[in-house]
Amino acid sequence: MVRTPTLWEETSALMGGVAALPEDVSALEELAKGLPPDAASLLKGFTNPHYIKMSITGLKIFNTALTSVLERRSQGGKVAFYCFSFPRELLDAMDMAPVCTEAAGIIPVLALGCEEYIDAPINAGLPDSICGGHKATVGMIVEQAEITPDVIINAGPGSCDPNAKLHEWMAETWDVPLLNLDAPYYHDDRSFRYYRREFRRMVERLEEINGQKLDYDRLKEILEDSNEQIRLYWEIQDLKKAKPYPLSNIYCVLVELMKYIWSGRPEAIEYFRIARDTAKSLVEKGEGAFPNQRARTLWTYSGIYFDMELFRWLEEIGVAFVQDCFGWYPDKVIDTSSIDTMIDGLADRTLNQPMTRQHKGAWDGPAGWAEDMMFLARELDIDACIYSGNLACKQTWGCLRLMTDKLKNEMGIPTLRLETDILDKRVTPTPVIKEQIEEFVSNLA
């Protein structure tokens, strides 16, 4: 018997109004007024007037992505849970019902708050130092078995202990296969060859579980779409260099969401296209996405998601959220000429996913955290870094001093250290975060 996926449906129902929204800020604000505080503040993050079209396109995906998984399942698709750092296009090509483990909880949290669910994993005996990115998902599972997977994929164990361990816990809870792709410590040819073999084995296992072979024509079709998305992504990365900053801060947040839950699908491509067009026309006019810009910031971890309004607020105080580590996808266009090039291309892409890429090996190694952040800081002409300080992230906290010293000493870029749970507003509430950012930014001058 399938239980009602209440949280996802609740989210979808609550946010249902976005489906019919015109591309108009006041309509969005009007809709927000009628919603409970969490959902309202979520919508308010999307109110940059230049980007209202992009915002609404993104919101619609936000609202329907999870429930569409249920539809896919009802058509017989096997449910595959995957850690966010995975190219979901593969699962689409296999007609599976792909669920990003992190997004499965994050989306309801953003709309509904869900503190009860965030606390539930601790009640299930898990340590409270696990990541907010998983707490709500696990909570839903424990409390109401929202949806159960047929298989769980983790493409980068070793880049984050709590993450890998949580996926192991979930596989054990439901007694379903856990496919770990071992991401090696290095970032060289040998590693990529090793990882490609890992990836192939995973594809074979997925085919077994799914009861059918991967349809390569379908994969080709999907990857060609996905390639289009990558091209747009790079075009936008280039536009980001413009001053004043031509994108809305919400762009980066949605990039992650698109990648996690909708990558390669027409709506996502549409999202990137609108973003590109809007940014391009602003750059041509020499305008910024918001006025009085005073700092271009690189978020060396991720943004803070429990209150999306924060991103709009940053615009109001003139702070550009130019880039974060979790939105950094150094993806290459995949050669779709043969089965092998596609599978290898996907494997290579997976090893370059955020977090896996930066944290599987040494902090200062090739494609390590330091190299990537220094590159982005230089490339995007960054004034200051903000570390959102997700308390669960032992990896980054464990080399934060090294990282901030390097940015400070080698590039003269200061870093603000926040201590938060990026998904639990109770840990460090928004006003405290705002105060710290405000002070930090005012000291930059």
Next chain:
Amino acid sequence: MILAGCDVGSLSAEALVMKNGTIIAAEIIKVRPRPEQSAADVMGLALANAGLGYSDIDYCVATGYGRENIPFANGNVSEISCHGRGAQWLVPSIRTVIDVGGQDCKVIRVDEEGRLQNFVMNDKCAAGTGRFLEFMAKLLRVGIEDLGPSALESEAPVSITNVCSVYAETEVLYSVYEGRATADIAAGINRAMAERVRALVKRVGVEEDVCLTGGVAKNAGVVKELEEMLRVEPRGLPIDPQLVGALGACLFANDQLHGSGA
């Protein structure tokens, strides 16, 4: 036969004396800096009350933080077992005991004979303990026991977001300065407290009947919040809930005197 239980916690110390299975005297005091002082003071009072002396005690069990340092005790048992045992003896249908003490919060599951089945105890910090309430009550210049009744009048509890007691203190302080009604602040405190307790309760789960012990059980506001959050109706106890640990110790004294039990 005279049995005694002595519970020395971080905020208060309790002594309870039983004669042939009946409670004949009980006392509660605020702790002194050293547990042996607290124990001597509170047991002295209880014995005087019962018209007895130390030599009359056949067996005494100590419990609580200072349990290992009570010179006149014959044995010691953890406060976790004592609260479970004591509460279940008082109300035989009790299976879950929520004990909120001075700096610990424990959720204790017992079987039909009061034997410990499972438990959890807070470990991170003092959030969700009696000390939290004490800190807050002090700021409001009311007794801990008054936090309950005053809160019941509130219609708009203030929200307390900080988990750290010290920061929560500042939040409360400012609510006071802002002229928020004491009832609203007290209600906010009770709610914050209950939320922290609930988080712990969920870890072992609730089997009914449930009761609350420890000083916080006397705070009607917290009890009411917990009732709503957990959707259970805690059973009232026929004695002061702060005495349950000492009572449990007395019951273990009986076991130990007869060579059985913990």
Next chain:
Amino acid sequence: MFTVGCDFGALAAKIAVMDNGRMLSSAIRGITAAPEQVATDLLNAALSDAGLRAADVGCSISTGWGRKRVPFADSQVGEGACLARGAQWLLPSTRTVIDIGGQNIRALSINDAGKIVDSNSNDKCAAGSGRFLEVAAEALELKLGDMAAVAARSRTPAKVSSQCCVFAESEVVTLLNEGRELADIVAGVHDSIVRRIVAIAGPVGIKEDVLVCGGCAKNERLIQGLQAHIKLEMKRPEVDPQLVGAIGAALLAQDRLRKQPGT
């Protein structure tokens, strides 16, 4: 050109009245009423000490936890900037500021120009702040002011892990149970605070000169402990160390007046 700086902290409010790089008067008060009231009283006290009227003040800047609640402030500035400005004025060679307040610890690294290049503070947990000392003093039935002197008598300080201010009490009680000397326990409490401060200050890169300020800078034992751990001299301002932020705010007010033509 008279200016006022008001540092409205969580537990105490501080004010300084300055005249062209000279401090005319100052005042410190615990917060026991509505912030607006406390701030106004404080201003009146400081002004009357300096023989001034409110109208004489060219610019007032507030800072600190409750800075938005200071009614007479012309503008508000973050604590870090005020501490840096104040520290640099009091001791121009300052490169690191360590501020140990009632519930907050903050460390700043500043460059030759007085600009903040790095800062760090305790956000989520008040362990290691002045409050920790207070709770321990209460549990030991000692006066806060006597703590450093008691600690000075210790030869083998006890180990106190200081996970939480509130648990400080139980740790202290446990140590008493174990029969440890009072002086050793008090010394242990100090040491644990020192370790916490060092851990918060460390990430900014501690360089000389180091200026320690905030209420706890008055505690000799803490200063000695910091010196022993950091192995650098800990300097203290010649004024009350609680005033550094307020002085900095008043100086920033002065800077602001100077920038405005015609004043």
Next chain:
Amino acid sequence: MLAQEADHLTTLCETLSNPFVESWKKEGGKVIGYACTYMPEEIISAAGMLPFRLRGTGCVGTSLADAWLTRIANCSFARSILELALTGEYDFLDGVVFNNGCDHTRRGYENWKAQENTPSFMYMLPVPHVLTDDGLQWYREEVATFKNTFEDFFGVKVSDESLKDAIHTYDETRSLLKQLYKLRTQKAPNLTGAETLRILVASASMPRDEYNRLLKVKLDELSNRDGISDYRARIMLVGSTNDDPALVELIEEAGGLVVADSLCFGARYFWDMVEETGDPMDNLTARYYYHVPCPRMYGALKERLDFLKSATKEANVDGVIMQAIKFCDLHGVENAMIERALEKEGIPTLKLEREYGPLADTGRFRTRVQAFLERLGR
């Protein structure tokens, strides 16, 4: 005389360095620190150097380390080791080899490496996180690379013969330690869990030939000793790494005799033998790769649970205490899974979060252990 010498085995854990290390150094010997049970010590030993397992012993606070590994997110054991490195306590090391065992140790290594004064040889030997043939091959290559780098750096050559000798010596240790473990699982064990830990810590802190010699003496002495029968319950201790006997003593003072464990300073360290016929590098790497897995090996829960369950049976365990150092998610999550599996089989468990060594809050730990023993009805 010999018996007195053998007492070293139970006291070496109390200090970081020890007379054996000191005289080794005095004779011009080199000492190489290592951090994890995925490091094949035999290679170091075969090169004529002394492998020394990194510990936090003697650390009284972590203020210097906390500026690198933070106390709000990082493990106190890793912080303690870093503190000892920062305060110069590890200056006696000529080299250090880490594995990417967990997030905390990895970063601990990197922070150590970034300091001005470090041992001249600092090496990271990464281990795959899954157990596959391909992974074994990768690990085999990594160990070979380590061996070459190590040989080049120190100008030594580790021949197959010397490696075989070292493997033989280490296998002897392993079988001796298994005998020791047997003594502890008896109905009336000849030694406490704290003593066992002390003896195990010594193995990783002194020359191995000497250790084996003393361990035989110790085994002799222990088997002639009266068994312990005045305990309240038989406990198995699992979870985060621990080199501090005080943790076990806390449990044993409360009356819970620790008769089994699956710790990495414990059974997991010596349980599996190295095959002695065939290519020594193949044998060595296969053993270190496939030994009773640490929770950092994802997808190997079954292997770990099997080991645990059979250990509880063999030692006739009344209850299992699962501890995790704060922020140790590997063991924290693992413990949640173990709890579920064991309670299902009717084995009572106690889950504890703790800090390492000097940072521990013993009073609260003790209360919970005592209540657990009371729960066991003992």
